[in-house]
Amino acid sequence: MQMAPLMNSNTSTLVLHPSSQAEEPKKENMLSIFDSNMIQKQVNIPKEFIWPSIDLVNTTQEELKEPLIDLSIMKAGDEKAIASAAELVRKACLNHGFFQVINHGVEQDLINDAYCEVDSIFKQPISKKLSAKRVAGGISGYSGAHADRYSSKLPWKETFSFVYNHHQNSSNPQIVNYFKSVLGEEFQNTGLVYEKYCEAMNELALVIMELLAISLGIDRLHYRRFFQDGDSIMRCNYYPPCKSSGLTFGTGPHSDPTSLTILHQDQVGGLQVFANHKWLSVRPRSDALVINIGDTFMALSNGRYKSCLHRALVNKYRVRKSLVFFVCPREDKVVKPLESLLSKNEARKYPDFTWASLFEFTQKHYRADVATLQSFFQWHSSSNLL
Ligand SMILES: O=C(O)CCC(=O)C(=O)O
Numbered sequence: 001m002q003m004a005p006l007m008n009s010n011t012s013t014l015v016l017h018p019s020s021q022a023e024e025p026k027k028e029n030m031l032s033i034f035d036s037n038m039i040q041k042q043v044n045i046p047k048e049f050i051w052p053s054i055d056l057v058n059t060t061q062e063e064l065k066e067p068l069i070d071l072s073i074m075k076a077g078d079e080k081a082i083a084s085a086a087e088l089v090r091k092a093c094l095n096h097g098f099f100q101v102i103n104h105g106v107e108q109d110l111i112n113d114a115y116c117e118v119d120s121i122f123k124q125p126i127s128k129k130l131s132a133k134r135v136a137g138g139i140s141g142y143s144g145a146h147a148d149r150y151s152s153k154l155p156w157k158e159t160f161s162f163v164y165n166h167h168q169n170s171s172n173p174q175i176v177n178y179f180k181s182v183l184g185e186e187f188q189n190t191g192l193v194y195e196k197y198c199e200a201m202n203e204l205a206l207v208i209m210e211l212l213a214i215s216l217g218i219d220r221l222h223y224r225r226f227f228q229d230g231d232s233i234m235r236c237n238y239y240p241p242c243k244s245s246g247l248t249f250g251t252g253p254h255s256d257p258t259s260l261t262i263l264h265q266d267q268v269g270g271l272q273v274f275a276n277h278k279w280l281s282v283r284p285r286s287d288a289l290v291i292n293i294g295d296t297f298m299a300l301s302n303g304r305y306k307s308c309l310h311r312a313l314v315n316k317y318r319v320r321k322s323l324v325f326f327v328c329p330r331e332d333k334v335v336k337p338l339e340s341l342l343s344k345n346e347a348r349k350y351p352d353f354t355w356a357s358l359f360e361f362t363q364k365h366y367r368a369d370v371a372t373l374q375s376f377f378q379w380h381s382s383s384n385l386l
Contacts, residue, residue, distance in 0.1 A: 036158055036238070045156075045244045049154045049156055049248045051248055055153075056247065062280050063282070066092055066096075067099045068100050069085050070101075071105065072103040082214060089212065090215040095306065096308040098275075100282075101208070101288060101289050102288045105204060105207075106289065110196055113197075114193055114323050115321055118238060120190055121142075121183070121236065130142065131183070139162075140162045140163055141182060145157065155248075155252055157237055157312075159237055160235070161236075162178050162234055166230045173195050176195055198232070205260060206228060208260065212260075216304070219338075227327060230327065235325075238321055239312065239315070241316060242314040242316065245313065248314060249313065251310075253274070254367075256368070257295045257368050259294050260291065260292070260327040263292070264290070265322045270313040271284075274308060279311075293305045296355060296358065299373065301341065302337040330355070331355050331359065351377060353376070353380070357376075365379065366379070
């Protein structure tokens with residue numbers, strides 16, 4: 001049965017009901033309601049949230065042994081330590097693309113403030129959150145379980161996303177303005193906190209880009225220059241507890257179509273990576289940020305560095321939160337590997353593309369999974385758009 005989302009403005013809840021396009025007859029009593037406050041009290045979760053058993057297997061507690069990189073070496077300019085760190089990063093990226101960084105320069109107080117603002121957003125009544133809901137095909141705004149886009153295998157979470165242009169300046173605080181425009185004047189401080197958080201993420205992203213360039217043996221400033229005027233995306237994830245946590249996911253298995261992801265997860269844990277043929281947990285560290293390679297960086301490295309399948313479990317008893325910064329190039333930048341990266345006679349793995357076109361594909365035509373990039377090129381060649 002296909003399900004389509006509908007807003008019920010009287011009850012201020014998001015109602016899922018059988019789609020009018022569905023071929024099966026409509027059953028009037030088949031209503032399920034998404035409201036994170038209500039839904040977590042239900043004994044049986046709505047079937048739209050139940051994932052196929054093939055996806056649910058393998059919920060191990062085994063941990064990923066990703067490297068922990070101390071980024072203070074970058075500021076200190078300790079070239080020997082940088083070379084060793086780059087080697088660890090290279091090994092991780094050739095295998096699964098995940099590593100963690102400490103001494104990253106983002107103040108703990110700022111991270112704590114960003115989590116406080118997650119609470120202020122998601123504790124709002126559903127009617128307020130829906131007033132900031134993401135528009136079809138767009139990225140910014142509130143989303144409840146992505147039910148505006150999908151009708152099955154829904155993620156057990158609420159998200160709030162917004163864009164950060166690397167070239168924005170303090171006389172035009174875009175994030176503050178965005179928060180005020182969709183949630184009201186009282187969200188000025190929320191906007192200010194995220195403006196600062198994104199600036200810190202952006203600075204950090206450029207440092208990591210340097211380390212990645214060193215690890216690939218190319219001009220160390222190449223990716224810093226490529227990404228310095230990018231259009232990145234910030235997302236706050238709020239995962240309510242779920243009584244049937246074994247039947248659903250907070251975030252289903254997917255690879256990130258973006259370039260680099262910088263994630264902070266709270267102490268509840270739940271992030272897992274599919275590496276070495278199994279699902280492995282990424283242990284939360286409050287002082288660390290989790291970094292992973294996305295599809296676009298995989299293409300920039302001609303497939304050397306892996307954009308790996310990952311997912312987030314939900315907790316039976318506790319709310320889980322995460323802060324995710326998706327680093328992206330400016331949308332019209334052509335994504336292609338540097339000539340000097342290709343060894344003699346090495347074939348190009350992917351055709352050139354712009355981030356704007358891949359972004360549009362994932363926003364309007366495709367639900368990101370492990371095969372996003374391949375599907376994107378197939379779609380483009382069949383529609384002659386590349
Ligand atoms: O919350 C997490 O740990 C993972 C989130 C994630 O993968 C995403 O938002 O794309």
